[in-house]
Amino acid sequence: xxxxxxxxxxxxxxxxxxxxxxxxxxxxxxxxxxxxxxxxxxxxxxxxxxxxxxxxxxxxxxxxxxxxxxxxxxxxxxxxxxxxxxxxxxxxxxxxxxxxxxxxxxxxxxxxxxxxxxxxxxxxxxxxxxxxxxxxxxxxxxxxxxxxxxxxxxxxxxxxxxxxxxxxxxxxxxxxxxxxxxxxxxxxxxxxxxxxxxxxxxxxxxxxxxxxxxxxxxxxxxxxxxxxxxxxxxxxxxxxxxxxxxxxxxxxxxxxxxxxxxxxxxxxxxxxxxxxxxxxxxxxxxxxxxxxxxxxxxxxxxxxxxxxxxxxxxxxxxxxxxxxxxxxxxxxxxxxxxxxxxxxxxxxxxxxxxxxxxxxxxxxxxxxxxxxxxxxxxxxxxxxxxxxxxxxxxxxxxxxxxxxxxxxxxxxxxxxxxxxxxx
Amino acid sequence: xxxxxxxxxxxxxxxxxxxxxxxxxxxxxxxxxxxxxxxxxxxxxxxxxxxxxxxxxxxxxxxxxxxxxxxxxxxxxxxxxxxxx
Numbered sequence: 127x128x129x130x131x132x133x134x135x136x137x138x139x140x141x142x143x144x145x146x147x148x149x150x151x152x153x154x155x156x157x158x159x160x161x162x163x164x165x166x167x168x169x170x171x172x173x174x175x176x177x178x179x180x181x182x183x184x185x186x187x188x189x190x191x192x193x194x195x196x197x198x199x200x201x202x203x204x205x206x207x208x209x210x211x212x213x214x215x216x217x218x219x220x221x222x223x224x225x226x227x228x229x230x231x232x233x234x235x236x237x238x239x240x241x242x243x244x245x246x247x248x249x250x251x252x253x254x255x256x257x258x259x260x261x262x263x264x265x266x267x268x269x270x271x272x273x274x275x276x277x278x279x280x281x282x283x284x285x286x287x288x289x290x291x292x293x294x295x296x297x298x299x300x301x302x303x304x305x306x307x308x309x310x311x312x313x314x315x316x317x318x319x320x321x322x323x324x325x326x327x328x329x330x331x332x333x334x335x336x337x338x339x340x341x342x343x344x345x346x347x348x349x350x351x352x353x354x355x356x357x358x359x360x361x362x363x364x365x366x367x368x369x370x371x372x373x374x375x376x377x378x379x380x381x382x383x384x385x386x387x388x389x390x391x392x393x394x395x396x397x398x399x400x401x402x403x404x405x406x407x408x409x410x411x412x413x414x415x416x417x418x419x420x421x422x423x424x425x426x427x428x429x430x431x432x433x434x435x436x437x438x439x440x441x442x443x444x445x446x447x448x449x450x451x452x453x454x455x456x457x458x459x460x461x462x463x464x465x466x467x468x469x470x471x472x473x474x475x476x477x478x479x480x481x482x483x484x485x486x487x488x489x490x491x492x493x494x495x496x497x498x499x500x501x502x503x504x505x506x507x508x509x510x511x512x513x514x515x516x517x518x519x520x521x522x523x524x525x526x527x528x529x530x531x532x533x534x535x536x537x538x539x540x541x542x543x544x545x546x547x548x549x
Numbered sequence: 550x551x552x553x554x555x556x557x558x559x560x561x562x563x564x565x566x567x568x569x570x571x572x573x574x575x576x577x578x579x580x581x582x583x584x585x586x587x588x589x590x591x592x593x594x595x596x597x598x599x600x601x602x603x604x605x606x607x608x609x610x611x612x613x614x615x616x617x618x619x620x621x622x623x624x625x626x627x628x629x630x631x632x633x634x
Contacts, residue, residue: 262594262595
């Protein structure tokens with residue numbers, strides 16, 4: 127074991143309500159929703175016809191990668207990831223162009239599904255006996271490690287370069303992995319995060335599972351309703367989030383600006399036993415994950431000021447709150463403030479954890495808890511357990527020293543991070 | 550199409566694959582695609598596919614292997630165009 131501390135020195139985001147940190151900060155402070163109605167989903171006869179998609183200008187990528195690399199790039203998830211990662215890199219005060227291989231610096235960037243539009247094109251061509259016309263750019267975009275390959279290639283990263291995948295826990299897990307590599311002395315800096323483009327085919331799969339919002343198609347901004355009694359499923363989102371993590375001494379030596387510290391974290395599985403299944407988390411696994419993260423951080427559960435939950439806007443929200451109550455040993459007015467960014471941006475699957483962690487770091491840095499949109503009617507079970515005071519519906523300006531951020535994914539996988547101000 | 554016309558058309562095919570746009574303007578039959586134009590070797594496949602579309606020809610594997618400088622490219626394209634005609 128070592129005592130190396132890990133600090134956050136850069137942030138990048140591509141979210142439905144903001145494509146850069148200043149816009150995103152303003153959006154989460156003011157409760158700006160990025161959820162819109164998309165006629166395409168009506169045409170496709172989806173039950174859910176709303177979504178959260180970044181207003182991404184493909185041309186913006188010209189400032190990030192070479193023109194030859196951009197020519198032929200079609201994967202949107204990769205594109206979101208490149209922008210978020212390189213923004214975090216430059217936000218940390220680094221230059222993008224480097225001739226050397228950076229041996230101390232690695233990248234853990236996660237994703238769920240490689241771009242199915244790119245895959246569809248390949249399938250059509252092959253089935254039409256035109257495989258000769260696929261060209262050289264398909265493979266790099268249908269491989270899951272495409273995003274890390276683009277990012278690490280652009281920056282010359284020579285340490286660990288890994289694409290992790292753990293469904294909705296992916297983004298939080300990527301941050302934990304990067305934190306651990308630095309903590310245990312394997313890397314000085316890790317560029318971490320995740321990306322997702324939820325295209326119509328992935329969207330369709332969730333729609334068919336009947337886990338998506340369907341009652342607010344004509345009122346898109348009201349559709350994502352975490353913890354609300356009238357919540358009827360989640361709203362699919364897309365985007366990417368990225369953080370630059372550095373070993374504390376390394377960051378201090380170069381005089382880096384520091385947003386906060388990753389105090390600790392844990393990622394585990396409920397093993398799909400004791401109530402855990404492919405699609406539902408085992409409470410025992412979730413509680414163990416949160417407690418492990420707290421232990422790793424060397425804090426007390428009482429130190430946590432804000433819980434940035436997974437809270438997707440399904441019936442599972444009330445069980446999640448119950449798990450937090452048990453894990454923290456706190457309830458009623460003693461429970462921390464709790465919010466869900468998904469009320470503004472929807473659920474961007476693998477990108478959720480990293481986008482939400484970027485939001486958590488901003489709340490830590492600027493001392494506020496962002497509002498929960500659409501929480502006019504909290505679930506009675508939640509209201510009874512933690513009271514209305516902990517469920518902000520407008521921005522709360524208050525000292526935030528410690529945040530617990532967790533995500534729980536299909537396959538009964540969990541990830542929990544503890545973030546704190548840097549002292 | 551004579552060799553000069555093919556070369557002019559070839560510039561359009563090569564442009565997206567090199568950062569050095571000025572170099573493309575000045576290409577001669579001796580210009581090497583990888584060494585001079587700094588084209589990624591994997592992209593030679595894309596250039597062949599684009600050339601097939603541009604000239605409405607089919608370039609087989611054996612012919613494609615010869616296409617490493619501008620002169621060779623013109624040889625292959627000219628031969629296929631003549632067969633075509």
